[in-house]
């Protein structure tokens with residue numbers, strides 16, 4: 118049995134589960150909750166697809182429609198939390214991040230890797246969230262101009278594992294990810 122006090126191994130587990138989410142459509146981390154703060158200070162959470170997880174840079178990546186409301190929120194407050202509950206590993210991950218956005222030419226290379234079927238998610242007329250008289254009174258534009266990459270630079274990773282006994286730790290970039298146990 119591995120050492121339950123090994124902070125490094127706990128962090129490794131967190132990154133393994135995130136990477137799994139990028140590679141495997143059925144993994145729990147495939148669909149994190151992405152939470153932002155609206156310009157009037159209210160919490161906003163929604164499901165997204167995890168498109169990238171890079172341990173070296175300490176970033177995760179999400180793709181979105183540049184016309185969506187979360188863009189306005191991120192322009193006024195760049196902090197976002199990424200939340201995953203991974204039932205198999207009995208692990209909750211909370212990533213506190215600062216988000217930078219890429220679009221247009223800066224996102225061109227990634228756009229070439231977006232499959233045709235998925236391009237529909239980027240660009241809508243009228244804009245996402247606009248009230249419409251009937252359910253289908255909109256068009257999907259599938260345009261690169263609306264394709265926006267959210268690079269989420271992680272400041273802190275908090276892991277909480279519901280094994281017996283429970284364990285919880287946080288890992289901070291400022292601390293070079295050394296890690297600290299805390300009370301679950």
Ligand SMILES: Cc1cc2nc3c(=O)[nH]c(=O)nc-3n(C[C@H](O)[C@H](O)[C@H](O)COP(=O)(O)O)c2cc1C
Nearest residue numbers: 148161163164165166180181182185186187188246
């Ligand atoms: C399974 C699932 C996956 C989703 N993936 C994404 C995604 O990768 N990017 C995205 O912007 N919205 C995604 N959405 C839609 C969002 O949850 C949300 O409805 C949309 O982005 C509008 O949010 P906003 O108005 O807060 O910006 C997904 C929804 C579901 C149910």
